Amino acid sequence: MNLHAVRAIYHFEMARAWRTLMQSIVSPVLSTSLYFIVFGAAIGTRITEIEGVSYGAFIVPGLVMLSLLTQSISNASFGIYFPRFTGTIYELLSAPVSPLEIVLGYVGAAATKSVILGLIILATAGLFVPLRIEHPVWMIVFLVLTAFAFSLFGFIIGIWADGFEKLQVIPLLLITPLTFLGGTFYSVNMLPPFWQAVSMFNPVVYLVSGFRWSFYELADVNVGLSVAATFGFLGLCLAAVWWIFRTGYRLKT
Amino acid sequence: MTPIIAVSNLSKTYASGFQALKRINLEIRRGEIFALLGPNGAGKTTLISIVCGIVNPSEGEVLVDGRDIAAHYRAVRSMIGLVPQELTTDAFESVWATTSFSRGLFGRPPNPAHIQKVLRDLSLWEKKDNRVMTLSGGMKRRLLIAKALSHEPQILFLDEPTAGVDVELRKDMWNIVRALRDSGVTIILTTHYIEEAEEMADRVGVIAKGELLLVEGKEALMRKLGRKQLTLQLRERLAEVPASLAKYKLELGAEGNTLVYTYDTQAERTGITALLDEMGGAGIGFVDLHTDQSSLEDIFVDLVRKTR
Ligand SMILES: Nc1ncnc2c1ncn2[C@@H]1O[C@H](COP(=O)(O)OP(=O)(O)OP(=O)(O)O)[C@@H](O)[C@H]1O
Ligand SMILES: [Mg+2]
Numbered sequence: 001m002n003l004h005a006v007r008a009i010y011h012f013e014m015a016r017a018w019r020t021l022m023q024s025i026v027s028p029v030l031s032t033s034l035y036f037i038v039f040g041a042a043i044g045t046r047i048t049e050i051e052g053v054s055y056g057a058f059i060v061p062g063l064v065m066l067s068l069l070t071q072s073i074s075n076a077s078f079g080i081y082f083p084r085f086t087g088t089i090y091e092l093l094s095a096p097v098s099p100l101e102i103v104l105g106y107v108g109a110a111a112t113k114s115v116i117l118g119l120i121i122l123a124t125a126g127l128f129v130p131l132r133i134e135h136p137v138w139m140i141v142f143l144v145l146t147a148f149a150f151s152l153f154g155f156i157i158g159i160w161a162d163g164f165e166k167l168q169v170i171p172l173l174l175i176t177p178l179t180f181l182g183g184t185f186y187s188v189n190m191l192p193p194f195w196q197a198v199s200m201f202n203p204v205v206y207l208v209s210g211f212r213w214s215f216y217e218l219a220d221v222n223v224g225l226s227v228a229a230t231f232g233f234l235g236l237c238l239a240a241v242w243w244i245f246r247t248g249y250r251l252k253t
Numbered sequence: 254m255t256p257i258i259a260v261s262n263l264s265k266t267y268a269s270g271f272q273a274l275k276r277i278n279l280e281i282r283r284g285e286i287f288a289l290l291g292p293n294g295a296g297k298t299t300l301i302s303i304v305c306g307i308v309n310p311s312e313g314e315v316l317v318d319g320r321d322i323a324a325h326y327r328a329v330r331s332m333i334g335l336v337p338q339e340l341t342t343d344a345f346e347s348v349w350a351t352t353s354f355s356r357g358l359f360g361r362p363p364n365p366a367h368i369q370k371v372l373r374d375l376s377l378w379e380k381k382d383n384r385v386m387t388l389s390g391g392m393k394r395r396l397l398i399a400k401a402l403s404h405e406p407q408i409l410f411l412d413e414p415t416a417g418v419d420v421e422l423r424k425d426m427w428n429i430v431r432a433l434r435d436s437g438v439t440i441i442l443t444t445h446y447i448e449e450a451e452e453m454a455d456r457v458g459v460i461a462k463g464e465l466l467l468v469e470g471k472e473a474l475m476r477k478l479g480r481k482q483l484t485l486q487l488r489e490r491l492a493e494v495p496a497s498l499a500k501y502k503l504e505l506g507a508e509g510n511t512l513v514y515t516y517d518t519q520a521e522r523t524g525i526t527a528l529l530d531e532m533g534g535a536g537i538g539f540v541d542l543h544t545d546q547s548s549l550e551d552i553f554v555d556l557v558r559k560t561r
Contacts, residue, residue: 090337
């Protein structure tokens with residue numbers, strides 16, 4: 001195991017986050033605060049509570065999830081796409097590193113950033129609403145696993161993309177809609193039965209539901225299903241990354 | 254002694270269907286400076302990229318220090334440093350950070366003293382805290398060399414190291430390369446500047462259109478393919494070359510006061526004595542004479558022309 005390489009990549013990626021502190025930390029915090037003002041304050045006056053939890057507090061797990069998904073993807077996809085774009089990837093390809101080490105470095109750094117971000121958003125949310133975390137260990141487990149899974153997903157997008165537009169397209173066209181329709185700002189149980197059934201095909205529902213359960217013990221689906229969905233997605237992404245490196249897909253000519 | 258790099262029957266066909274390398278066989282000796290010479294698109298970068306693991310070969314085998322580059326990629330790659338042709342750098346990093354990064358990536362524990370030495374050798378020490386994007390082109394080129402040397406490789410690939418580097422710096426770079434060779438590093442460089450190969454290399458390989466045309470010690474190559482020209486400064490102007498001397502294929506200078514005789518150094522007889530005798534017979538006197546040996550450039554242009 002080339003641990004020096006893992007460390008080098010990880011530090012490199014973390015240093016990038018410090019350089020772009022505005023993008024990495026400040027802007028998601030700002031947008032979360034805006035969500036709070038708009039959804040929490042405005043809609044919160046109409047929907048006072050959901051299943052005994054104040055609306056403002058109810059949306060916190062969903063908001064964290066929303067940032068976690070989008071930031072994991074954008075961080076990891078950019079991290080690997082940029083060297084491909086500038087050509088500095090030559091160094092990575094010619095280095096004595098295994099796919100596992102590359103993934104640990106890049107995805108580890110992206111996931112770390114997302115987890116830190118998630119915690120900052122939680123802290124920010126704590127300023128607006130009283131927070132309650134029933135199962136802190138599970139909360140961290142969901143946070144870390146989701147961050148890893150979606151950083152892996154972002155890594156795959158960063159390898160697949162052959163232009164900056166493609167880097168945006170999946171988060172924009174797939175993840176954002178799925179997250180907004182995934183019970184981030186409402187309980188799926190509030191939907192008419194037909195849309196409830198449709199929602200069950202949305203994987204984000206399982207992630208948000210499990211995460212919310214760790215806060216308030218409120219869940220749209222069984223927690224076991226949430227755990228399974230998280231691991232399932234993680235496994236799927238791992239398999240895809242394994243295939244990419246085995247075939248040299250888009251990395252080598 | 255086993256060659257440090259052994260390439261056998263190496264072919265590369267890109268996804269586009271273009272065959273960039275055609276059954277290349279090449280051995281690089283330990284500790285030599287090997288120059289790979291060829292026109293644009295010859296396949297030099299492709300060949301280097303395969304050895305370094307950036308491009309997948311289509312066919313054939315590459316052994317580095319006796320080990321297969323795919324099966325033993327870890328051991329093999331940690332021996333190799335690569336300076337790419339393109340100036341690809343991390344614009345936002347500092348010189349120090351990007352050089353240290355390279356060392357870590359190649360599996361070496363941090364060693365600030367070594368990084369410092371490399372940066373000093375390449376006259377980049379004053380710039381160590383500068384962002385890469387603030388460097389000039391020549392400095393970026395040297396930075397790429399510093400990155401490649403950061404992990405103390407035994408083999409160094411330089412893909413057109415002096416492109417865009419001024420004459421002064423080019424001399425510096427040659428000195429650095431020689432010093433590296435003297436410290437035991439094997440160096441493979443590609444170049445368009447023939448003077449570079451001529452100045453630097455122990456052996457030269459000429460490649461064109463994906464085929465390795467020849468590999469030869471530099472001196473042997475010059476001797477083997479070298480033509481010499483004998484220039485005679487005439488006592489009196491000539492209007493034309495006398496018919497009696499036609500068989501020597503002499504060229505008359507524009508002024509009419511020089512005669513140039515081209516001969517092959519490999520030939521059994523150069524014909525010089527006979528020529529001078531016959532000139533004396535024809536009453537053509539000369540006041541001075543000198544010979545020129547064709548440069549690698551001429552040899553190279555000749556060779557490449559023959560393959561067209
Ligand atoms: N990724 C690729 N896909 C298709 N063709 C390629 C690719 N890379 C290189 N080629 C082709 O392979 C041939 C050899 O290219 P290569 O870069 O190895 O040449 P070179 O000898 O390094 O040239 P130069 O002196 O210009 O750097 C060229 O015709 C080039 O167009
Ligand atoms: Mg080239």
